Structures are given as structure tokens and as C-alpha cells.
Amino acid sequence: MYLTQPLHRALDQFPQRTMTICGDRTRTTREVADRVARLAGAFRALGITEGDRVGMLALNSDRYHEYFYATWWTGGIVTPLNIRWSPAEMAYALTDSGTEVLLVDDAYAHLAPELRRRCPGLRTVIHCGDTPTPNDMLSYEDLLTTADAVEDVRRGGDQVAALLYTGGTTGLPKGVMATHRSLTTSAFGSVLVDEAVERGGTVLLTAPMFHVAAFLSWFSQSLMGGTLVFLPTFTPDGFLDAVQRHHVSTTILVPVMVQAVCEHPDFAAYDTSSLRSVIYGGAGSPEALLHQTMEAFPRARFTQGYGMTETGVLTMLTPGDHVTGGSRLRSVGRATPAVELAVLAPGGTRLPPGEVGEVAARGDNLMLGYWGQPEATAEALRDGWMHTGDGGYLDEDGYLYIVDRLKDMIITGGENVYSAEVENALASHPSVASCAVIGVPDTRWGERVHAVVVPRPGQSPSADALRAHVKTLIAGYKAPRSFAFVESLPLTATGKILKRSLRQAHGPA
Template sequence: MYLTQPLHRALQQFPDRPMTICGDRVRTTREVGDRVARLAAAFLRLGVRAGDRVGILALNSDRYHEFLYATWWMGAAAHPVNIRWSPAEIAYALDDSGTEVLLLDDAFAPLAHTLKERCPELRTLVHCGDGPTPEGMLSYEELLASSDPVPDVRRGDDQLALLLYTGGTTGLPKGVATTHRRLLTSMYGSIIINRAVEPGSVTLLTAPLFHIAAFCSWHNQNIVGGTHVFLPSFSAEGFLDAVQRHRVTSCILVPTMVQAICEHPELEQYDVSSLRTVTYGGAGSPQSLLLQAMRAFPRAGFTQGYGMTETGVLTILGREEHRKAGHRLRSAGRATASVEIAVVGPDGRELPPGEVGEVVTRGDHVMLGYWRKPELTHEALREGWLHTGDAGHLDEDGYLYLVDRLKDMIVTGGENVYSAEVENAVAAHPAVLSCAVIGVSDPQWGERVHAVVVLRPGHTAITVEELRTHTKSLIAGYKAPRTVEFVDTLPTSAAGKVLKRALRDAHGQ
């Protein structure tokens, strides 16, 4: 199993079909295949060898697509770098991974000098933007033009294919090392269950490709064949314009994106009828927001994916469950065809349906381990199971309900409170645009439930007691926020997840 196989199939079966669209630039599969083989040759000329890590720090583009394929084509491993990180975090990941060749686009070329100073092993910088090539960097297009195509080495199976660094929100980032076989196992398993993409589909890539959700969406479309439309960065207007202009059929969105689209004042003026599938994930979506999105895209089928960098997609909530719009809209769906999941207690024993514990998973979709961190790998992979750190429960039919990150669970007055349940209740208030719930120290209760709330435009008169009364009408009284803080925005990661550590830090937790 090797990740370049879909490109070979596409070259054989539909070489003249548009494969990438980036702004006004459209390239066919045949053109992409030639450029990939030339870029692979350029990497070899730069001294990259099988198993080496080649990095990219860039916004989404057709060149990002070519970079991923070219890296595998010549046998190296791709290291997409988190574009939201500080220079110090980026330098750490480059050093830790041993990345010697790095591609930067126009947005990140100004970091070149800083990264070269901080990363002694980083010997070659390649400019993959559209502007002039900065001094001290090599031109992406000139490298391609001066390189003759090389054959695909077809390095795959259990060879390292991808190195993605997670978080940085708790201590140093961890490099998740995974292989061709493990990535393809995850993606094949999700395609069988989900069918979010179809042969000939047009997928719009809005989430950044350094994130596992966007990466899986991108490669799932490669597997079945079709066209990619790249947006360098997300805006509601840019998304709607791209869907209308390119007749996009599928996309993946995080909740913050869904919210921005649904709140766009000119939403109804755009033709979004081509959308057949909207996949959302990356963070818990309040049910009220999901129902709003389903009204905004009435012709689209909705699917939800739950997973993590270490595993790829674990569970999927499909179109049928969304159409029924019952209580299972609150679930994360059921395990994909390649995944086994369970919920276990602190002693590692599997819990019966309905009991909350830690979500664990095993199978060929699980990572090799954390790069150069054997202790953390041993902690996460125990007795064949990967421990996700997520708290949840299964029902009798195998649907998974996530309630919190284990570290985010609130213990108030001796009772366990899971923030996701409280957030869903608070978000159902018509004045609430978004919210996050954390536990803060309290001399009486140990911890108290504290809500951080962003109000919808025009709503300023809501009181704390009104919000508490509303919440208690939906969930038990002890779960309702005892204190509420109103803010303009919530801090979020590139995946759309609220950074609760930043909220806790603000309260000295």
C-alpha cells in the first residue's frame, strides 16, 4: 500500500480531467503527474533520501498538493508544519523532526532567516509562492523546470509517510509518526462508511492541510478521483464564492467555519445547490448550530467525523442519522470499517453501554508512535489500545457520545460535570453565538462551572441569571454555570477547537 497509487490510477483513467484549481490556475492530472515527478527529482538533487523528512510551511495551494505527492514519489516523509504556531514552536518541530529541506510560500517567507538561525540542520529553503523568490531561497518553479522526471519508487506499507505535530497547548508539541499502510487503512475504512466524496467530485479544501482532518479529506478525494479547489485561507465569502463558481460538491468544515457561513448576511444570494456533502468535525458542534447549517444547505447531506491525529477518522455519523434529526445528532457516530473502539474505566476494563469512561481504539489505523518520545508513546499505547484522552460512552447500537476531554471534566460538589453537555445547553439560548465551559477553583464547591460566552450581535441585555434559568430547563441544576463571563471572541486552534487552556490560564487555573 502506497499513497501515490491514486495518482497513478488517475493518470491511467482520466489524465485530462482537472485535478487542481488554485485561483485562476487549473492543472490537469497529466500536468500534475509531470510536475510531481520533476519535483521528486529536484528533492533528490537537493540531497533528500528515502525516509528523510521534507517540510512545508504554507497556506493551502496546488503546490501543497504537488509537494505531498512528490515527497512520497521519491520515498521521503512529508512534514506539514502548523501555520498557526510561533517561530519558536515551528523551530522546535523542525529541529525535533530533523527536517533539512523546507518549502515556504509568500505568507511565511519572511520567517526564513529566523528559522535558518534557530535550526542548524535546516540547510535548504524552497520558495513555493507566486511572488519573487527571496534571497537565500530556491525557486520552486525553477527547480521543476531544471529537473527531469523520475519514476515513482513506490515506497509504502510500513515506511514512514507523514509526521504531524500535535497541539503545543500542553508542553512541547508531539510528532505523530504514521505510515502509508496506517493512513490508507484509516481512509479506506472511512470511505466505505461515509461516501462523502464520489468519483468526479469537486472538493473544496478550506481547513489547513497540516491538520489531519483536511489531509484525510484531500486524500479521500484522491482515492476515488476528482478535482480539488484550494482556498489559501477561510472566509465565509470566499467559501460561498468558490462553491458557486466551481460547482463544489463536497467540503469539510470546522464549527467556527460553519458558524461564519450561517451568519453571513448575503448567504441566500449564493447558489450552493451543487453541494452534496458537508462534513463537519474538529470540535463539538452545538446542535442548534448544526440545525441552522442544515437549513442553510438544504440539498446537502451532512456527515460528522470524529478522530485525532494519532488515528485518523474513528467514527462517522452519516447522512441517515442527520436526516432523522433525532437524539443521535448528539453522537459522534459509529466506528468506521477499519476501526475498533471501546470505552474503559480507570482500571482499563471495558464499560457497559451508558457508562462514561475513556475512549480507546485499536487497529491498523493507529499511529506508529510519537516521534523520538518512547515514554509518551508507551503511555498512549497500552496493551494494544490507544488511549484518546476523550471521555464518552457508547449506546446499545455502538453510537459514541463524547462528553469531554478527561482533563477538562469539572468536579463540582463531588459531582462530575462534562463541559460538552453544558455548552450544548448554553448554546441553545437564542442570544448565544458561541460558548465554552471550564471549571474554576471555588472554596465551597471545589470547582464551579464557569461559562465563557460570545453573544450574537444586538444581544447585550441577557443576564447571568437568565442564562442559568435557561440552562437548568435543559440539564440538571448542578450542571448549570454558576458564573458567566461575556467576551467578544473565544481563542481557537487551527482546527476550530476552543483553547480551554488559555481560558483556564486567564483564571489562574
């Protein structure tokens, strides 16, 4: 299958239906399809051919929707950038992927000069905002006005469709090669689970579109037909207003968003009765918050999703599971129809129910590999299994319970943070002798980044100084939110830091 197929189907069946809403801008399927074909023509005129990469650095909008489809329409590969990265991280991804054309909106146009300086291969920047276009950029709307529409090349199957960059334990992002097959397989698996996405419904996209969860929510609704409402950034007021104004039926949230909405002082003043499906994931959700949310949206069905950039959606805890409740609310559900799930011992043998090991999966939903990193690919994809690095166990009925993240990944506010990356930045401060970074439970963020620091002799670094230093090197959300200063770190006999002991000593505060 090819990822542009849902647009062709919608054009044949619902040409006059509203497809996208962004602020006061509303477009029908026919209008969107015409703009996509002409944007693809503009890309072609700029030299984009099959397999070339086109980047996007922007907040959510209807133009993100057009960018995805137009890039695939012309045979290219989308490279959406994490808007919370530092310019150095953005530049690394652009250079590593060989991206030559980048779209930026009003919020990030000011970064274009620095990205051009850091990325000699970046030859064209397109301004896709609503303010006047800067002199050194091309205008998105002008390109659409002057370009000729082109035919869809219908690139599909196991050809790469997207490079989705994720943090790495070595401190450098890795480009996950998602194919047309892997992304459609993951989306189909999601929509088959208790109608998590309503046929012909209206989805509110609040999570950033560079994130695989938001991407799959967007594409799943596209598969089922309906209307896509884009919220540039999440605020509780903006979310509630959009649900009421556009009669939203489906949305995807991370726990920190859920909490902010439910605790909004004017929550009861908004009409949220249209909401029929709430999908959540991205971080551990306390049961108390989940019950609070279910009470806040009594007409909605709740679905939890678990997965990673490399795999898409692996498991889902269905609406029926939420009604049944009990201990299964602590699980992440069962494998979607397209996924085979296993818990493996270190030697690769499958473990029986109840025994903890590494969660692994296989199926057509898996990535092709890491861009330009064959060794990392071989380490992750072994014997047909994607080794997630998560520790967990299955029960007798196939429900998966996550007990730890073997790669020391921290999920804070729905964003993945790798401890090694933060440790590298922190250790570069002249007053730090050694350090370790762990995730500790946090009622607002799910987890927060916590640093345990051994200062150099005679030094007394402050938490504020260290946090400011880290933010000059990596994205701000990765910087530690809390610190502990100690005389030494617990080590194994081989000199490795015992993070399990640190988690026990620096648990909930």
C-alpha cells in the same frame, strides 16, 4: 498500499481531467503528475533520500498537493507545520524531526531567516509562492523547470509517511508517525461510510492542510478521483464564491466556519445547489447550528467525523443519522469499518453500554507512535489499544457519546489546545502565583480558552497584559480569550487542581 497510488490511477484513467484548481490556476492530472515527478527529482538532487523529512509552511494551494505527492514519490516523509504556531514552536518541530528542506510560501517567507537561525540543521529553504523569490531561497518553479523526472519509489505499508505534530500535555509538540497504511486505512474507512465523498466529485479544501482532518479530506477525494479546489484561507465570501464558481460537491468545515457561512448577509445570493456532502467536526456543534446548516444546504448530506491526529477518523455520524435526528445528533456516530472501538475502565477492562470510561480504539488506522518518544508511545498504545484520553460511553447500538476530554484538551475553532501548555506560558508571568486553564462553551468558537488566575500578593495583572505575555511564547489562538481572577484554586488532597469544580464555577458566560 502506498500513498501515491491514487495519482497513478488517476493518470491511467483520467489524464485530461482537471485535478487541481487554485485561484485562476488549473491543472490536469497529466500536468500534475509530470510536476510531481520533476519536483521529486529536484528533491533527490537536493539530497533527499528515503526516510528524510521535508517540511512545508504555507497556506493551502495546489503546491501543497504537489509537495505531498513528490515527497512520497522520492521516499521521503512530509512534515507540514502548523501555520498558527509561534516561530519557537515551528523551530522545535523542525529540529525534533531533523527536517533539512523546508518549503515556504509568500505568507511565511519572512519567517525563514529566524527559522534558519533557530534550526542549524535546516540547510535548504524553497520558496513556493508567486512573488519574486528571496535571494537566500531556491525557486520552486525554477527547480521544476530544471529538474529531471524520477520514478516513484512506491514506499508504502508500515513505513512512515508523515510526521504530524500535535500539542503535548508537557508543553512540547509530539510528532505523530502516520504510516502509509494508517492514512490509507483511515481514508478508506471514511469513503465507505454513506459516500461522504462523492466519486469523481469536486472537494473544496478550506481547513489548513497541516491538519489531519483536511489531509484526510484531500486524500479521500484523491482516492475517489475528481477535482481538488484549494482555498488559501477561509472567509465566508471566498467559500461561497468557490462553491458557486467551481460547482463544489463536497467540503469539510468546523462549526465556527459553518456559522460564519450560514450567517453571511448575502448567503442567498450565491448558488450553493451543487453541494452534496458537508463533513464537519473538530469541535462540538450545537444542535441549533446544525439544524440551521441543514436548512441552509437542503440538498447536502451531512456527516460528522470524530478522531484525533494519532488515529485518523474513528467514528462517523452518517447522513442517515442526521435525517433520523433525535438524541443521536448528540453522538459522534459509530466506528468506521476499519476501527474497533471500546470504552475502558481505568484497569483496561471493557465497559458495558452506558457506562463512562476512556475511549480507546485499535486497527490499522493507528499511528506507529510518537517520533523519538518511546515512553509517550508506550503510554498511549497499550495492549494494542490507542488510549484517546477522551471520556465517553457507547449506547446499545454502538453510537459513541463524548462526555469529557480526560487530557484537558480544549478544541477552539477546530484547533486543539492543551491546557498544560497554556498554563506553563501563563505561569511564567511574574505577577501570576498559580493558574488553571479550562475550556468553556462558546457560541462562536465551540469552546474558548479560559484562564483562572491567582495573582501574587500585591499584584493586579490585567487580562490584556497576561494575554499579550502568553502570545510571546505560544501561538496566539492558544492564548486565553477570557480570564477570572481568584484568591485560590480548588485542590484535591494530593494538591492537584480540581478542574471539574472550575468548569462548574466558570461555565457558560
